[in-house]
Amino acid sequence: MSTATTPAPPAGTRPMVEVRAVHKSFGALEVLRGIDLQVRTGEVAVVLGPSGSGKSTLLRTINHLEKVDSGRISVDGALVGYRRSGDKLYELREREILKQRTHIGFVFQNFNLFPHLTVLDNITEAPLAALRRPRKDVLATARALLDRVGLADKADAYPRQLSGGQQQRVAIARALALEPKLLLFDEPTSALDPELVGEVLAVIKDLARQGTTMIVVTHEIGFAREVADTVVFMDGGRIVEQGPPGQVLDHPRHERTKSFLSKVL
Amino acid sequence: MPLTSDPPLDRTAPRRTGPPADDDPAALKVVPVRHPWRWAAIVVTAVLLAQFAHGLLTNPAWEWGVFAQFFTAETVVRAVWVTLQLTVYGTVLGFALGIVLAFMRLSASPFLRAVAFGYIWAFRSIPLIVQLLFWFNLAYLYKRLDFGIPFGPGFFSFDTMGLVGAMSAAVLGLALHQAAYAAEIVRGGVLAVDGGQLEAAAALGIPRPRQLRRIVLPQAMRAILPNAANEVISLFKGTSIVSVMAIGELFYQVQVIYGRNGRVVPLLMVATAWYVLLTTVLSVLQHYVERHFAKGATR
Numbered sequence: 001m002s003t004a005t006t007p008a009p010p011a012g013t014r015p016m017v018e019v020r021a022v023h024k025s026f027g028a029l030e031v032l033r034g035i036d037l038q039v040r041t042g043e044v045a046v047v048l049g050p051s052g053s054g055k056s057t058l059l060r061t062i063n064h065l066e067k068v069d070s071g072r073i074s075v076d077g078a079l080v081g082y083r084r085s086g087d088k089l090y091e092l093r094e095r096e097i098l099k100q101r102t103h104i105g106f107v108f109q110n111f112n113l114f115p116h117l118t119v120l121d122n123i124t125e126a127p128l129a130a131l132r133r134p135r136k137d138v139l140a141t142a143r144a145l146l147d148r149v150g151l152a153d154k155a156d157a158y159p160r161q162l163s164g165g166q167q168q169r170v171a172i173a174r175a176l177a178l179e180p181k182l183l184l185f186d187e188p189t190s191a192l193d194p195e196l197v198g199e200v201l202a203v204i205k206d207l208a209r210q211g212t213t214m215i216v217v218t219h220e221i222g223f224a225r226e227v228a229d230t231v232v233f234m235d236g237g238r239i240v241e242q243g244p245p246g247q248v249l250d251h252p253r254h255e256r257t258k259s260f261l262s263k264v265l
Numbered sequence: 266m267p268l269t270s271d272p273p274l275d276r277t278a279p280r281r282t283g284p285p286a287d288d289d290p291a292a293l294k295v296v297p298v299r300h301p302w303r304w305a306a307i308v309v310t311a312v313l314l315a316q317f318a319h320g321l322l323t324n325p326a327w328e329w330g331v332f333a334q335f336f337t338a339e340t341v342v343r344a345v346w347v348t349l350q351l352t353v354y355g356t357v358l359g360f361a362l363g364i365v366l367a368f369m370r371l372s373a374s375p376f377l378r379a380v381a382f383g384y385i386w387a388f389r390s391i392p393l394i395v396q397l398l399f400w401f402n403l404a405y406l407y408k409r410l411d412f413g414i415p416f417g418p419g420f421f422s423f424d425t426m427g428l429v430g431a432m433s434a435a436v437l438g439l440a441l442h443q444a445a446y447a448a449e450i451v452r453g454g455v456l457a458v459d460g461g462q463l464e465a466a467a468a469l470g471i472p473r474p475r476q477l478r479r480i481v482l483p484q485a486m487r488a489i490l491p492n493a494a495n496e497v498i499s500l501f502k503g504t505s506i507v508s509v510m511a512i513g514e515l516f517y518q519v520q521v522i523y524g525r526n527g528r529v530v531p532l533l534m535v536a537t538a539w540y541v542l543l544t545t546v547l548s549v550l551q552h553y554v555e556r557h558f559a560k561g562a563t564r
Contacts, residue, residue: 098467098473108461112459129472129479130472158560160561178470
């Protein structure tokens with residue numbers, strides 16, 4: 001059973017992400033023990049929780065980087081990784097899964113930029129390869145995105161010539177180049193020096209203001225308070241509680257949430 | 266008796282040695298450590314080198330005149346060409362098959378993995394010279410080669426004796442041998458690419474063949490190239506083993522010539538000089554290819 005409260009989506013807005021009864025084990029270790037979560041279109045959900053609570057795994061199941069053991073996930077009404085026909089679920093081919101992922105942007109903790117490609121090539125690679133858009137449009141979009149993350153002058157630099165904060169901003173631009181319906185952030189600032197965290201969070205805040213649907217796994221409580229529509233607190237593979245930041249962060253109802261917040265605040 | 270000794274008590278006023286200490290560290294002169302033994306080693310090495318060079322120039326047994334006469338002789342140059350052909354075919358076919366084997370060993374299928382492992386095990390175990398003789402005598406084993414439905418009727422067939430001549434037997438042997446080593450080198454290169462790279466490419470929805478071509482292989486090349494260059498150079502010189510099959514490559518040709526005129530040393534030097542010259546060219550080539558794949562790297 002889950003003690004989490006799932007707020008009903010307001011009338012007229014269908015959920016962008018729907019996670020239902022998801023379980024996932026790595027060997028004998030059950031990392032996700034029945035996750036139910038809804039994220040509405042235009043909503044920013046921030047997932048908090050101690051290390052090993054399953055936050056990152058949950059995020060990675062949403063774009064099928066991890067396969068779930070049971071349960072279902074859908075993004076914008078489409079099942080992730082499967083096709084339903086009657087009462088059977090057919091696993092999608094890799095090609096179809098890759099196509100689904102072009103609608104879901106993913107930003108990694110360690111950036112994972114392609115070190116042998118320039119910043120511009122990092123951003124244009126996926127739209128050219130996966131969407132087969134014309135090169136001219138892709139280049140124009142890429143330059144506009146670089147401008148948006150404040151790195152217009154770094155187009156021809158290689159990732160290793162950039163600071164961590166700059167690399168992560170390029171990674172965000174790279175994810176945005178596919179014009180995804182949903183953006184997933186896996187601890188985007190955890191690998192950064194403290195003074196570089198702000199510039200990355202500023203870019204994410206900017207995206208939030210423009211109504212991008214996002215799920216952000218982070219340890220930045222201040223960021224959660226400022227940007228989140230919903231704060232989700234996870235522990236031991238379960239969602240312990242969720243709700244507006246004012247409720248979860250300032251008046252947590254569960255002991256586990258209280259003790260976690262008292263340690264990180 | 267104490268094992269440690271305290272500094273002698275100095276009852277007089279503090280004694281100073283040398284000029285008074287300057288407060289400005291930049292004004293102090295740094296005296297580098299002297300290395301007298303290094304100088305001794307340099308002198309000994311230089312004398313030995315000089316003796317060797319002197320011997321090369323003055324010992325008439327080297328027969329530099331004969332060397333000059335045969336170095337650019339038409340038969341020798343043609344033999345160099347055969348050696349180069351064996352190297353190029355062996356490298357291209359060997360690495361082509363090696364890449365396939367590497368990805369078989371990395372595949373999710375236990376069957377494909379086992380087959381690739383078995384191939385590499387077998388071809389690394391059999392000495393190249395034994396293998397070459399096997400291919401050379403293939404016609405003894407299989408008289409005809411049929412192409413058609415497996416275990417069923419054949420559509421067309423070849424006479425093995427005519428199909429596998431000495432040269433193709435040599436290329437086949439070198440390439441199959443090379444493939445086993447190339448497979449491991451390529452696999453090592455692919456494994457050296459950070460897993461996050463594949464994950465990022467997958468998260469961006471980049472199609473699988475393009476992930477390999479555009480993301481994995483260019484990065485793997487950095488780990489592959491130094492080893493691959495080793496293999497190409499070692500294959501280039503290893504072609505001399507083919508002389509057992511009476512193919513007119515460089516080493517065989519040189520043996521034929523000194524068998525006729527008895528000038529063993531200068532003719533061995535002819536072969537040596539060609540091997541050294543072409544290995545140098547390959548090494549220079551390696552430098553430029555490596556530089557190409559070092560884009561965006563800091564070291």
